[in-house]
Amino acid sequence: MYADEVLTCTDCGNQFTFTAGEQEFFASKGFANKPNRCPGCRAARRGRQSEPKLSGSREMHVVTCSDCGVRTEVPFMPRGDKPVYCRDCFERVRSAYR
Secondary structure, eight states: OOOOEEEEOTTTOOEEEEOHHHHHHHHHTTOOSOOSSOHHHHHHHHHHHHSOOOTTOSOOEEEEOTTTOOEEEESSOOOSSSOOOOHHHHHHHHHHTO
């Protein structure tokens, strides 16, 4: 039913074999599309996705705490329709809902 196919990786451009066994596995999982990347590029992509983000890589935004008025930084852009808290006030508000 399945036969080995030679595919071209979209990342590195190398050809790789999509084996009959792999095709059967893909079909059993309900995957309708063939893989776009060779096994090496798939593994490298998974490795990059599982790496923790560097602590300084987020863009921080200076805000004034809605509760105590202290200037602080948050890792998101406030929308303006919800209160924004400093770390201490956030912990206090969060613990009140638990």
